Amino acid sequence: MKPSTKGLRSHCPVNFALEAVLGDRWSVLILRDIVFRAKRTYGEFLKSEEGFATNILASRLVQLVESGILRRDPHETDGRKDVYSLTEKGLDLIPVLFEMMLWSHKHDPDSLAKRIEPLVELIRADNRAISERTKQQVREGDAIVRHYLS
Amino acid sequence: MKPSTKGLRSHCPVNFALEAVLGDRWSVLILRDIVFRAKRTYGEFLKSEEGFATNILASRLVQLVESGILRRDPHETDGRKDVYSLTEKGLDLIPVLFEMMLWSHKHDPDSLAKRIEPLVELIRADNRAISERTKQQVREGDAIVRHYLS
Numbered sequence: 001m002k003p004s005t006k007g008l009r010s011h012c013p014v015n016f017a018l019e020a021v022l023g024d025r026w027s028v029l030i031l032r033d034i035v036f037r038a039k040r041t042y043g044e045f046l047k048s049e050e051g052f053a054t055n056i057l058a059s060r061l062v063q064l065v066e067s068g069i070l071r072r073d074p075h076e077t078d079g080r081k082d083v084y085s086l087t088e089k090g091l092d093l094i095p096v097l098f099e100m101m102l103w104s105h106k107h108d109p110d111s112l113a114k115r116i117e118p119l120v121e122l123i124r125a126d127n128r129a130i131s132e133r134t135k136q137q138v139r140e141g142d143a144i145v146r147h148y149l150s
Numbered sequence: 151m152k153p154s155t156k157g158l159r160s161h162c163p164v165n166f167a168l169e170a171v172l173g174d175r176w177s178v179l180i181l182r183d184i185v186f187r188a189k190r191t192y193g194e195f196l197k198s199e200e201g202f203a204t205n206i207l208a209s210r211l212v213q214l215v216e217s218g219i220l221r222r223d224p225h226e227t228d229g230r231k232d233v234y235s236l237t238e239k240g241l242d243l244i245p246v247l248f249e250m251m252l253w254s255h256k257h258d259p260d261s262l263a264k265r266i267e268p269l270v271e272l273i274r275a276d277n278r279a280i281s282e283r284t285k286q287q288v289r290e291g292d293a294i295v296r297h298y299l300s
Contacts, residue, residue, distance in 0.1 A: 009199065009200040009201065010199045010200055010262075011258060011260045011261055011262045012182065012199075012200075012262055013250065013251040013253075013254035013255055013258065013261050013262060013263040014178065014179070014182040014186070014247055014250050014251060014254070015175075015179065015182070015200055016254040016257075016258045016261060017250040017251075017253050017254045018175040018178055018179070018250075019175070020254075020257070022172070022175075022178075022250060023173075023174075023175030023178065024173075024175075025165075025168040025169070025172075025173030025174075028164065028168055028172075028173065029164070029165065029168070032162065032164040032165070036164070049159065049160045049162075050159040050160055050162075050165055051159065089257055092253055092256060092257065093253060095249045095252070095253075096246065096249040096250055096253060097164055098249075099245045099246040099248075099249045099277075100163065100164050100167040100168075100172060100246055101163040101164060101167075102245070103163075103167050103242055103243060103245075103246060104163035104164070104166040104167045104170075105163055106242060107166075107170070107239055107242065108161060108163070108166045110161045111161055111163050111166060112160075112161045112162055112163060113163040124278070127249075127277060128274070
């Protein structure tokens with residue numbers, strides 16, 4: 001199902017978040033790339049190891065801008081490129097991504113989250129506090145993970 | 151994309167949670183129905199307002215059992231029915247659902263979460279604590295939301 005807030009099936013809060021963005025895995029991977037890896041262009045997203053199809057990536061970027069999760073701006077120096085960044089509405093999804101990380105850390109024996117134990121601990125202790133710090137880092141174009149890689 | 155842990159595309163913790171369960175909106179709605187509405191049979195899930203197609207519902211129930219999120223048991227009195235419940239691995243997804251709820255509460259003006267403000271406040275203050283209480287209620291077959299409806 002493509003993310004959309006038009007023709008919403010219900011205002012159940014779980015369903016709303018799914019229809020807006022979270023029910024589409026490729027959309028969530030774009031958010032992941034921005035928050036954890038400081039990616040910001042189509043070409044950078046395309047290199048993700050999960051393997052975006054070009055048409056899916058392009059359509060999701062359009063939808064995420066339309067639904068107010070991403071903002072699209074022209075690249076500072078390369079006029080052929082667009083730069084994508086999270087809006088405040090998009091940044092507010094960081095605590096959800098962090099809870100997903102805790103779940104995978106617990107249930108995937110090979111989780112890459114085990115390489116960032118200090119961050120996992122911070123999220124477990126106070127997701128809200130570390131999310132606010134992360135939002136500020138992402139606003140500044142930084143990637144949270146590199147500060148915690150062991 | 152159907153949820154599966156076979157052929158995992160990466161052990162990134164966000165991707166793992168997406169591939170295991172969260173990247174499929176119908177799977178998440180089944181979890182929602184169990185946690186918030188104490189549903190437990192195919193017939194009960196089928197009545198959800200978002201409108202499950204019968205084949206999708208059936209396939210997702212099979213997958214969620216296979217991936218260890220749900221347990222299937224025979225109904226106590228009606229041998230034709232199965233009863234689905236969350237495993238501990240499935241119960242561990244409750245904090246993720248709660249963060250989704252907070253996001254929708256903030257960004258959907260018509261969110262039904264506005265009818266359960268006391269619960270929203272508890273999640274905002276300490277997701278981990280209220281999630282543990284909720285897990286216990288869900289294990290006992292109770293539905294958290296009815297305790298907070300204003």
